[in-house]
Amino acid sequence: MTDNNHDIEQPDERVPRRVIGTPSPAAGTSLLGTDEQSAAGVSDVPGVTLKDEQTARKGERIAALCFTVTLIAGIAFIVSYVVFQVGDLETTRTSTLALGGTLTLALLAMAAGMVVWVRLVMPKYNLVQERHAMASDSGTRETVAETFLQGANESGFVKRPLLRRTLLLAAAPLGLAPLVLLRDLGPSYSNFPEKLRHTVWGEKTKDGKNRRLVVEGTGAPIRAADFNSPGGILSVVPEGYEHDLNALAKATLILIKFRPEEIKSGTNLNWTHDGIVAYSKICTHVGCPAALYEQTTHHILCPCHQSTFDAADGAKVVFGPAARPLPQLPIAVDNEGYLVATADFSVPPGPSFWERGDAEAEVRKNGGHA
Numbered sequence: 323m324t325d326n327n328h329d330i331e332q333p334d335e336r337v338p339r340r341v342i343g344t345p346s347p348a349a350g351t352s353l354l355g356t357d358e359q360s361a362a363g364v365s366d367v368p369g370v371t372l373k374d375e376q377t378a379r380k381g382e383r384i385a386a387l388c389f390t391v392t393l394i395a396g397i398a399f400i401v402s403y404v405v406f407q408v409g410d411l412e413t414t415r416t417s418t419l420a421l422g423g424t425l426t427l428a429l430l431a432m433a434a435g436m437v438v439w440v441r442l443v444m445p446k447y448n449l450v451q452e453r454h455a456m457a458s459d460s461g462t463r464e465t466v467a468e469t470f471l472q473g474a475n476e477s478g479f480v481k482r483p484l485l486r487r488t489l490l491l492a493a494a495p496l497g498l499a500p501l502v503l504l505r506d507l508g509p510s511y512s513n514f515p516e517k518l519r520h521t522v523w524g525e526k527t528k529d530g531k532n533r534r535l536v537v538e539g540t541g542a543p544i545r546a547a548d549f550n551s552p553g554g555i556l557s558v559v560p561e562g563y564e565h566d567l568n569a570l571a572k573a574t575l576i577l578i579k580f581r582p583e584e585i586k587s588g589t590n591l592n593w594t595h596d597g598i599v600a601y602s603k604i605c606t607h608v609g610c611p612a613a614l615y616e617q618t619t620h621h622i623l624c625p626c627h628q629s630t631f632d633a634a635d636g637a638k639v640v641f642g643p644a645a646r647p648l649p650q651l652p653i654a655v656d657n658e659g660y661l662v663a664t665a666d667f668s669v670p671p672g673p674s675f676w677e678r679g680d681a682e683a684e685v686r687k688n689g690g691h692a
């Protein structure tokens with residue numbers, strides 16, 4: 323090759339070179355020659371070194387093995403996506419490892435198969451290209467077109483069905499992978515309104531007891547007698563779900579202690595305990611955590627768009643774009659004096675969704691009870 327860049331591989335001078343632009347075999351003539359020549363690894367065309375059939379067969383088997391590995395790893399990718407559900411840090415790590423590992427293996431095996439195919443199956447060319455004007459002349463274009471067609475034949479894609487089929491089969495799961503990822507767009511329409519209506523506060527513990535409220539971060543249960551300073555506020559999560567991000571997205575609370583005379587009619591007193599009230603921490607506008615509390619006015623402020631809720635009056639909206647109060651959670655104490663949830667929220671916590679009106683109408687019909 324007439325190039326001063328020494329990093330570029332120089333042609334093997336012992337091998338006859340074929341100059342692009344010199345007369346080529348008639349269109350449609352395979353550079354592989356006759357079947358006998360092909361089997362013997364001999365070509366009449368200068369610059370073309372055929373692989374002998376034994377080497378080509380070996381390459382075919384290795385490449386097919388690689389494509390089979392791609393097939394298995396591609397299927398394993400899809401299975402991993404279904405099997406390893408994401409819930410907390412540990413399951414997220416497992417899922418990421420499984421998805422990353424299988425996809426990496428599939429792509430590496432596919433690449434290895436391609437390399438083996440080119441190196442051991444396809445003919446070796448030793449080409450010389452003279453420097454010329456950038457625009458190709460018509461002869462060169464014809465040659466390129468012929469070479470492309472010849473290359474398609476010589477690649478063995480038509481002649482070697484094992485390679486062709488394993489490659490196509492191996493590519494199928496990779497093609498489907500983006501489709502299964504569509505699942506991450508959200509839950510299926512048919513059951514997501516139902517999921518949004520319920521939180522883990524409505525579930526009993528394994529031994530059939532009401533679920534305790536625990537402090538976010540430490541996981542410590544809260545004894546009502548210890549939470550006794552009016553104006554106090556705590557961020558609270560359900561015991562047993564401290565690290566379940568899906569559950570916490572709907573179930574995180576703020577707990578506020580009032581003097582009895584401070585509580586107004588909007589607050590359901592049956593759902594409080596000794597001046598302690600629990601509200602959803604998920605803003606009913608678009609779901610930011612609303613936990614800035616102004617003790618003197620009893621206002622809960624959402625930092626995202628400044629929705630303001632009156633905590634003493636059922637967390638009604640007093641300012642901002644939120645359309646609904648923060649839902650109140652019914653609480654009581656268990657026989658050890660720890661705060662527990664006695665039922666789920668009566669209305670879905672968090673932002674609005676299409677079917678939410680049905681749930682609220684139901685609650686109004688039942689006089690405010692779920």
Ligand code: FES
Binds near residue numbers: 629644
């Ligand atoms: S998310 Fe709270 S005001 Fe917008």
